[in-house]
Amino acid sequence: MSHTNKLKIFNDPIYGFITIPNELVFDLIQHPYFQRLRRISQMGMSYLVYPGAHHTRFHHALGALHLMQKAVEVLRFKGVSISSDEETALYVAIMLHDIGHGPFSHAMEHSIVEHIHHEELSLLFMNELNILFEGKLDLAIQIFKGEYKRKFMLQLISSQLDMDRMDYLKRDSFYSGVAEGNINSDRLIQMLHVVDEQLVLEEKAIYSIEKFLMARRLMYWQAYLHKTSLVAEIILTKTLKRAKELVSKGILVPCSEPLQFFLNPINRESFDRSVLQKFALLDDYDIMSALKGWQFHSDFILSSLSKMIINRDLPKVKLHTEKFDKMDIQKLRNEISSLYQISNSEVDYFLFKGKIKTLAYNKEKEPIKIIRKDKKIEDVEVYSEQLNSKAFSKPMTKYYLCYPKVLELNNQF
Known part of the structure; x- marks a missing residue:
């Protein structure tokens, strides 16, 4: 481990200074597994539509960590008991929640390794780090897996209004320039509370929640599911599929050693510790370097697909x-x-x-709960006239x- 000063700060364009809360968090950030996130795009191929969208999973992980620190502070101020061990576990869990993403994030999910979700890979990375850090991630992993007795802690990490979504909406809006995605995360966090170990928001937050869900809906249609981003990501997956097909026929498809390994069949059953080490070496740079070479490949299909992305001729x-x-x-x-x-x-x-x-909002999947002034708790959809509209309640x-x-x-x- 590093013996340098660990009381560091990051200067973030969204929140200003982000502080590192303790040595464990610092050492996790310094680990190569986490540093790899600097080379994983947050928004996949969206930069082909929005030129500024070149931010990474590293940015997002630190932003989510920052919001979790604010959430812990607010909940403690309101009398919610959170021990120092629970606090650190929350920071570790939110910081590592996306560490399993492969090149270009969601764009290549299930393409590098079939039928394995990035959350499964995140858990594999967390378990590996837990061995290296001698069990210090035990509680974080328990929370991440939903096995901890205090349900609200998982809700802070994974729900329909969690620190993950609060950061990526605000961050993706900023870097893409899609202003409709901007949200008031400060207001939402200030309205957080815990009742019977479940996360709720105060009645006063209703308009901020509506804005949050509307922003998410607009970001999906304007950015995440923009038709150009969509087709670019599909072409990327088809390029990799073609490369794998050629390799299976014994045709040489030059690329980096980590990518070459994953051009051979890898599934969930064969994904052991040694495969995880190879996956940890794979990032956006391997893919882009391969595409630059494949555009000159003798195979017409591989060459054509690679040129489409390299030259943005989709x-x-x-x-x-x-x-x-x-x-x-x-x-x-x-x-x-x-x-x-x-x-x-x-x-x-x-x-x-x-x-x-x-x-926009699914009341069946970890619903957002509102606590009224009379202490009655209701689903936000019941309380909000806006969320009862078809735009929110129907897919x-x-x-x-x-x-x-x-x-x-x-x-x-």
């Missing part, structure tokens, strides 16, 4: 509220197959469809269709 994206006509899609398939002289199965690399769905679904721009003139949907 396919056309159409969004509809209804499903696309099967006859129109088949027509496109035939045109692409003829245009590129590729097989029917290979057309899927250039033509793809799907749907995106969001729900919104859109269907997308992506195909090469060269076919745009012949096909109007």
Whole structure:
């Protein structure tokens, strides 16, 4: 471990100075597993739409840590008992909650390693760090897994109004320039309270909660699910899929050693400690370096897909509220197959469809609770007229269709 001064501060563009609360947190930040987050984009491929969105998971983790410090301070002021061990565990859990993200965050989830969610990988990293730090993460892991007796502590880390969401909305809004995503995290944290070990918000917070949920809804449609970001992330996953397919056929696909390892089949069952060490070496730089080389690969599909991302020359994206006509899609398939002289199965690399769905507030999933002045506790949806509207209470679904721009003139949907 480092023997340097551990009473450090970070100068953050969102909150100003962020302090490191203790030596354990400092040593965790210094560890290579955490430093790797400096090389993992927070918003995936969104920088292709919003040029400023180059912030990282490192930024976000420190921001969430800062908000957790404020939450602990507020709850203690209101008489909620939080021991020093519980306090540190909350800081560690929120700081490490996203440590399992792979390159470009959500963009490549399930692409590097199939059927493993980043939260599972975060837990694997936390368990590994717990061994290195001789059990000092025991309580943090217990809280992270939802096994600790005090439920509100997990709610501070993972719920529909947690420190994670409060930071990423404010931070992603700032770096992307999408002003609609900005929220008043200070106000929300000041309104926090705990009743019967459950997290609640004071009645006065209702308008701030409505603003928070509206901001989240708008950020999804304007940023996270922006059609250009969407198609770029899909192309990225298809590029990796093609690379894996070529490797399985014995074709050389040059790239960094960590990425080369994951071009071979890796699943949940084979993901042991040694695989975790290799995953810890993988970041955005491996992917971008590979794409720069793959654009010159002899395989037409791998080369074409890589160029799309490197040169931001992406396919056309159409969004509809209804499903696309099967006859129109088949027509496109035939045109692409003829245009590129590729097989029917290979057309899927250039033509793809799907749907995106969001729900602003889900009262069935860790609902937000309001404590009224008469001490009665209600679901925020019951209390708020705004949240009873269809925009919040019903999921919104859109269907997308992506195909090469060269076919745009012949096909109007």
